Amino acid sequence: MNFGNALLKIGLPEQAIREFKIVIEKDPRHFSAYIGLGGAYLLIKNWDKAITTYTEAVSLQPDSSIAHTNLGIALMNAKLLDKAIEEFQNAIRLWPDNYAAHQGLSLAYKENGLIKKAAEEAETAVMLKQQTNIQDVYGYGIIQK
Numbered sequence: 001m002n003f004g005n006a007l008l009k010i011g012l013p014e015q016a017i018r019e020f021k022i023v024i025e026k027d028p029r030h031f032s033a034y035i036g037l038g039g040a041y042l043l044i045k046n047w048d049k050a051i052t053t054y055t056e057a058v059s060l061q062p063d064s065s066i067a068h069t070n071l072g073i074a075l076m077n078a079k080l081l082d083k084a085i086e087e088f089q090n091a092i093r094l095w096p097d098n099y100a101a102h103q104g105l106s107l108a109y110k111e112n113g114l115i116k117k118a119a120e121e122a123e124t125a126v127m128l129k130q131q132t133n134i135q136d137v138y139g140y141g142i143i144q145k
Helices: 001-009 013-026 033-043 046-060 065-077 080-092 101-109 114-133
Strands: none
Touching: 001 013, 001 033, 001 080, 013 033, 033 046, 033 065, 046 065, 065 080, 065 101, 080 101
8 A cells, every 4th residue: 555655656656556456456445545546547547447446435435525526536537527516515515624625626617617606616725725734635636627
């Protein structure tokens, strides 16, 4: 698990995928391995596998705001905006101060043409980020523009 995370940090997602799969093979309920594996799939822009992986993470821990946020990111990258919005909203319901979910929701609203809602969520995300300044975005994935 630690080796997979280290490989991700130095930009070797393909190698990290192998390591996370080893962890999951040994422990199919290892939530953090699914989060890491999904992040690696996001880095290589394999949206379908990221969605599948994060869906599994959500099934393992349905109350994880981070899992819902990451699933939202994967869905948004796959242009499944309505589903992405739903996942970001789930993440915010579970953890109202999750600035990454607010940021993702803002971008999904913008892509959907909901400019006013997008601006409101963007403001909330900025405010939360400034207030807490402790939430690490590592593990939240990548949103492609």
